[in-house]
Amino acid sequence: MNEPVLEVRGAVKRFGGAVALNGASLRLSTGEIHALLGENGAGKSTLLKALAGVHRLDEGEITLHGAVFEQGSTRRSREQGVAVIYQEPNLFPDLTLAENVFVGRQPRKAGRVDWATMKERSAELFDLLGVHLDPDRRAAGLSIADQQVVEIAKALSVDAQVIVMDEPTAALSAVEADRLMDVARRLRDRGAAVVFVSHRLDEVFSLCDRYTVMRDGATVGEATIAGSTPGQVVQLMVGRELTEFFPKAEAVIGATVLEVQHLTSRGVFEDISFTVRAGEIVGLAGLVGSGRSEVVRAVFGIDGYDAGRVLINGEPLNQGSPREALRRGVVLVPEDRRLQGLFMPASIDRNIAVTVLDKIRRRGLIHKRDERNVAQEWSQRLQLKHQGLGEPVDRLSGGNQQKVVLAKWLATNPKLLVIDEPTRGIDVGTKAEVHRLLGELASRGLAILMISSELPEVLGMADRVFVMREGSLMRELSRAEATQESIMLAATGQASVA
């Protein structure tokens, strides 16, 4: 039964100067569910993309049934029997589920698409997976959980022997996650090797047979679940030194700036209450999909909410108006830099000044020199590297882009800075600069609410940490209480056990 299927040895992958994989390995056998664990940035997704054919390894080798695995083509990956199911599936909303399963290779009879067979075979696959889905239904409006099932059916329809699920349960409710795990067990029982990426240790322990832990691009441990404890696994995952992060400087904690009371958006987050005071950095931790970004979007007015209220300096803030939030001194540095944070084709100065257009107007006209001065001032302050302020931001590196985003918001002189994943995807040096800057801003009396998936960042920076899980606030941890283990356990739903 348990023969080796796929083996990755000594995988190295560099993106420019950044090393994403640095000697990672992975061994999969038939009929097992294998957990791939590690913090964000540990290199899991790069490894998965190499299997999916999106990336090609710089060094190292992948073998499938002892033969060399052909890399670098998504199509070839699938043909060789490796299927990757992403957290956000890629279905065709206008096509039926049956056709989604077989798109591009519909069964044919006499040259014509054989709809009956296609429907029959997809119904069989859904049956096999133990789900009740109508193959004739269009994919539009399907829940994420069902979409993932369709993707899995797609993988089965080509007889994939290795099925990789990248955080499949992150966006699912408990019931849906249970069903998905049942599906995974069925796949295992049919002899497939299933790779299961998840941050929820409870799931991993109830579902998986073996696990591999990655850290900093390398594999640091591999063992059976039966012979391990959650504590050991967490230890392996986070065993990183904190020295590269700047601890926050001492700051005088002032009056409450933001108070969120019982904020609820049905089906998204429930009864969220917390405060942020001047001079304080509050961390909002939790897994991706736990509702952190949604809460801050609602606070800032991008999305609406159903109940509760938001107070700024004790005065209520109307919902649904980012404009008013800005006027009241609240800024939100969004999660997605390219889509939400920047106007990519526009120049650096335009990007920075867009938040302060009112201040650089004279008799209604924008004063170009003022615009340039604001941009100049902030780009110097943040040590922005550029070839002139007229340079379009899409030519800057990720770190420099993030500096433009920060400059644009800091230029408004906010009282409360909400920042979603401040250092995602930027190099270590710039990361340190950002941390230093945040600490300094707080010491000048700015209130900061920081969402971060990087635990060392949260631990290094935050005065207090709120941990969210599945749309609810699980715990408030003081700086003294917060450790990698305590946050991780609260975020993965094992707070009561710990």
Next chain:
Amino acid sequence: MSVVTTTVSHSAVNRSGSSFLRRREVPVGAALLFVLVGTSLSNHRFLSSQGRTDLMLAAAITGMVAIGETFVLLMRKVDLSVGSTLGLAAYVAGSAIKDGGDGQLIKAFAVGIAVGLCVGLVNGLLIALLDLPALVVTLGTLYVVQGIQAKIVGGTRITADRLPGDFVSFGVDRFLGVPKLMWIVLVAGAIASVYLRHMRSGRDLYAVGSNPPASLLAGIPVRWRTLGAYMGCGACAGIAGVLFVARLGGVDANAGRGYELAVIAACVVGGVNIFGGSGTIIGALLGAMLLRSIGFSLSALSIPEFWQQAVNGALLLVAISADRIVTLRRERAERIGQR
């Protein structure tokens, strides 16, 4: 409360399996039927033999172009050059057979299709290979083709007396009570329908329009399909050009002007999503038929024909608004139903 009932009624519809009634063509067909029946009740000559023929002849040409436009719209693209292509094909095909003897029907169609394929090839190459925006490219070719047409036509025009007799009569003859021109459209529509419904490459058009990045991941040759769709669209406009000469027994420099928007309107009214991914040939043909019928109906009801355009426009707006509202409602019901 109302949300709950919506959800229930939805699943009830699902269970009863009356998926036919939920098809997008049904309301269009119903509207068409309503217009036809309503008008003929108040004016008996409306659906007389001659009345039917006139209506079908008028709908045939728009319908023919709409078949081709459907290919392109399904892929989330657009072709504005179809009107000009129709005009050019009409003139070139007409010139090819003028002053000749009978029996040149095939030749006329071959020439018309060839002209259409050429324009389609240019559009397709620019759009598929250079990733240029379809709207801009086909607006450009609209002008170029229109100019070429007008230039080669010059002040001349082809009149019925210079066309072969059998060709002119082909334009008005009927077979089984239906004009031959309409038969051509019906056959072309049937072939296109089968292609879109039952051929893998036809299904690819839906996939590309439905989710372009995912179709690349699924290994669909998006560029080839785009090129093919534009060539198909051009060919249909070419055929329509030949039908145009046959029906009117002549062609001048203005042939085909303004067809592009009427055709897009017909497709959209017939349920072809302008965002791509959904729609059928039957819908597009019904849309063309409906728009034409309304025009004829207005004159049969002694309402000035001028209202036709206004009604067409309003109908298009109603169609897209209704589609949108239905979609929004369904999404809402599904979102809440999931929780």
Next chain:
Amino acid sequence: MKQLNRLQWDKFVPVLVMLTLLVGSFSNEKFLTTSNMTFLIQSIGEIMLIAFSMTFLIIAGEIDLSVSSTAALSSCTLGFVWQHTSNIPLAVLSALAVGFVCGAINGLLVTKLGLQSLAVTIGTLALYRGLCFALLGDNRLTPFPTSFTSLNFKGLFGTWVPYVVVPLVVFGVAFGVVLHATRLGRWVFAIGQSKDAARFVGISVQRTVLAMFITNGLMAGVAGVIYTIRFASARPDGAVGMELEVIAAALFAGVSIFGGVGTMWAVASSVAFLGSIRSLLRLKGANANELTIVTGSLLLVSVVIPAIGVRVSGRRHSRSPLRGALDPAPTGGADLGNRGTPDEPQVLARP
């Protein structure tokens, strides 16, 4: 190739106008005459007026195909009201009001229902045109007082410069200043570059888009009035196809159909350039058809060349993240160390 990308292109279009005038004056003595210039300016008046406001829409990522019908409807309304009230100011006001309403309908359908502007305005293109016929039937109205229509023949201050230059300059400057030097203009670019990011900086996207559609309708209304004066008549089939000429001119000027890019001076120059080319070719004996071919080809060329340019420069840029990553890591601590000095604390905590 770098010279050919859009940023350079918009400065090149005004040069094209100069070149055309220069070449024209040498190659045909009738070209740079006052009478021809008068005619040339008159012939591009309506297109240019609408192109001004259309530029806003396209930069914001929207489009309005209904402008020709709106202009015609405004012209027909002018005729209709004049016919019934013999009150020119009232007639002109009604014409402008019609433009406003037409634009508002487009804008509301796009913003409130979330429909695609292309589909909506194809619909209203037909709808408004139909209303023209509904209003006037198949007739053309020519009973306008000569005091009104003679405006067309009077030069400014008795010179050859036609009166239409006044609205062209006034609106041109106004739209140009708003687009390039005001908050609203920055918002328009922002919306076209990323609607999402625009919301995050507090821009009311829907309201701005609605306002742009209304303005565009209003400008089409103004164009309708000028059209009526120029031809001394109101006809239901007037201005047919003008929408494509307006859009072609804007796109030729390098305004991106995907939004976020474009300049007002290039659009104004583009309309002037296309007008002069037509005028020149016409003087050289070309007929309308050859002019159409030229317009279409220019439009195609204007998108093909930047596309090739972007491909070439895009390949270069694709290496830039790598270049950034290869840079020595910034010595963050040292750099930021300066920042805490008392010289510049006001920046981080301005009152």
